[in-house]
Amino acid sequence: MSGRTTVLKPPEGATAPVRHPDAPAPGELLGAHYDQCFGCGEQSGGLRLRVRAGEGVGLTAEFTVDAAHQGAPGLAHGGVLTAALDETLGSLNWLQRVIAVTGRLETDFVRPVPVGTVLHLEARVTAVHGRKIYCAATGRIGGPEGPVAVRAEALFIEVRVDHFIKNGRSEEINAALADPDQVKVARAFEVNP
Numbered sequence: 001m002s003g004r005t006t007v008l009k010p011p012e013g014a015t016a017p018v019r020h021p022d023a024p025a026p027g028e029l030l031g032a033h034y035d036q037c038f039g040c041g042e043q044s045g046g047l048r049l050r051v052r053a054g055e056g057v058g059l060t061a062e063f064t065v066d067a068a069h070q071g072a073p074g075l076a077h078g079g080v081l082t083a084a085l086d087e088t089l090g091s092l093n094w095l096q097r098v099i100a101v102t103g104r105l106e107t108d109f110v111r112p113v114p115v116g117t118v119l120h121l122e123a124r125v126t127a128v129h130g131r132k133i134y135c136a137a138t139g140r141i142g143g144p145e146g147p148v149a150v151r152a153e154a155l156f157i158e159v160r161v162d163h164f165i166k167n168g169r170s171e172e173i174n175a176a177l178a179d180p181d182q183v184k185v186a187r188a189f190e191v192n193p
Contacts, residue, residue: 008106008153010127010134017057017125017133020097024053030094034176039087047084049121051091058124059095060144061088065117076113081139085152088121089135093156096125100133100156101163107152113141120144131158 024030030051032040040049045068051061063084071077086105093100123137132155139150
């Protein structure tokens, strides 16, 4: 499609991202925002992503590809790799202290990722324009400096917590809101790829 402009290119007037003063310190492990999250929770068969705050509005994460994540024999499923990128990119919202959801995600698969591989992910916010948050991530095998296996660009849209209350299944929403740990309640809705 010639002449088509991607929505992942920040428009004229977009600004540099700003790290919130209360954001986790560089190197701090973020932990799960919601224990039932497929990406960062401890679900059997989930990704169990381990995310750490980085410098600026960036972070790093690790994901170990196991047998439950296969597509072709012995290789990670592309959808699972995309989910890992999405979760990593969504975690950037903690550094800005905004609630946002994925609006668009484009993934490039550069090389196969074998089962047993630790995928080293790095993500950063590149620009902000109103409610739109532009970001990018790479996934490397063999270490943080290893060859790129996957990469993604994404557009997140800032929303209010009502978005989840109105659209989520009431059983889970009510259980999350009823938790006596108010910090846990707030975190359940902070990062939502």
